[in-house]
Amino acid sequence: MWNYTDTVVDHFNHPRNVGEIEDPDGTGEVGSMACGDMLKLTIKVDRGRIADAKFKTFGCASAIASTSVLTEMIKGKTLEEAEAITNQDIADRLGGLPRQKMHCSVLGREALEAALHDFRHGSAPPREPEGKVVCTCFGVGEKEIERAILENGLRTVEDVTHFTKAGGGCGGCHEDIERILARVRGEPGPVSAEEPPPLSGPKPRMTNIRKIHLIQQTLDREVRPLLQKDGGDVELVDVEGDKVYVAMRGTCSKCRVAEFTLKDVVERKLREFVSPDLKVIEEKV
């Protein structure tokens, strides 16, 4: 059981400003279902100040508390003041977070940044991670890791994982993270016999998170409405490399032409909108 502060528990039990603002001036949606936490922050801006903020969060107690407290922190602030809020500020307001949960505060700050970006530019910030992709499991870029190290004085790979999730999946990027840590902190990095391999190929490779997000989005927007018209549905089960596992629901699960639907509708749309290499496989339930 996690050791949460009374403030975290209070915000978890009595979350402030829950909901979605109708016709918001800015929306920030970060995280993903696959990662286990997702926040949606909506703000109303009036004469350069955040007049109102509401949130919805799918996630654990610390994710809920981080966004709840964030809405309290930004209400009434000028955009510049809000922009200056760091993840550490969020954690501090909660009386601290368990170290393994610091990424919840980072996610809160990202939601705020996304909402402000949306207000200013009328669109969500680019979802591709900034800089080279370091952690492909959770889609974390070099810039984000550098920033977390600098802002929070991180020392170890484990720290970086706690704050950004980078390195928390397959663990294949631990050496890359060590190198970034060493560089940012001005220390000698791990010695490697060969030239360090490039962090990503010449063409930026789509991260798993980005891919799952796009697949989910395409299913929701392009595919499911078509199937739902006939009382059917499709659900994303898992993504492994280019293999997309889906489950057919409703009438689709019993339909004799489901195989056709799978190839002609689901796969075609996903190839069109996400990547031509995708292969859709049905999970029989």
Next chain:
Amino acid sequence: MKTIYMDNNATTRTAPEVVEAMAPFWSERYGNPSSAHRFGGNVRTMVDAARAETADLLGASPDEIVFTSGGSESDNMAIRGVLDALEGRKRHVVTTRVEHPAVLAVCRALKNQGVPVTELPVEADGSLDMGGLEEAVTPDTAVVSVMWANNETGVMFPIEKIAGIVKSQGALLHTDAVQAVGKIPIDLSRIPVDLLSLSAHKFHGPKGIGALYIREGTQVSPLVLGGHQEGSKRAGTENTPGIAGLGAACSLARRNLDQEGTRVKGLRDRLETGVLETCKGARVNGKTRLPNTLNVSFEYIEGESILLKLDQFGICASSGSACTSGSLEPSHVLRAMGVPFTASHGSIRFSLSRYTTEEEIDAVLERLPGIVDGLRALSPFVKD
């Protein structure tokens, strides 16, 4: 606040009878069973009796029982010990993607050392892909390690059928029965399992004691060297209070088996029906299950949040969500079953025991729907 304990697949209440049976071996009966004097010899008598109780529960002979520190040691010893004893004559290991880490981590470590390992997938209902098993086991297979019942979902594998397939290829069969022993009848005089792991604290015995059943004639090299104890299969002075406790727990379990299958199952079914009727977005994970286990996913909400709310009412359960463990990925078991992310992060396991009461089930059913509704109101995925 009263504790409502529904996390019995994690550990169980030590039965008062077990505590009583252990007590003398902490204090006045502290002798070493290996000693030549009667003071130690009297303790040896208890160790022999506990071994016989353990064997009785399994339909085995006392010589086939080796006491260990628990399930994890038994699993490690079974797989590594068998491969060591084979001295490279056969090396292939077959297991499943849903095993307990005590098996999976050993197999993956072996794989990193170059041992060929096959991990079998499971179906959406948690059942084993039997066709896959038949294909995977060949005359080169040294050992197949397949759990009797899954700790997270309670799904039971058909060990008798599996044994038939494995034996027909001349391979050894190990089963991690840590969750099955004491909950369902097990008769090894009828089912040709070669090695079986069990742990006392999963069925009202103490922690830190378990056993590995090794069928007579099966060659297993010891993991722990340095003494003649346990027929030279596991060195170290015996954990005599633990062994007394395991013996008592086995004897109690044998007398309570019918109860597990009827009363406990009845309570579990009542909980299951109630949850499905009253909670939005609930789906049960796993089909053919142990009588005491209910693993249920609540779509679009997160498991740790549910656990924390339950905990505020004194209700103890567990979750396969990523956040609960501090690891960042949800349960490997639910992922292997193809449970979508929308549901695997919100999975809750309720596991009952012979001490669970009807009032406790009703208390959970009273609280849970409100908790689910509250968290759904916060979820960006819920549109109702």
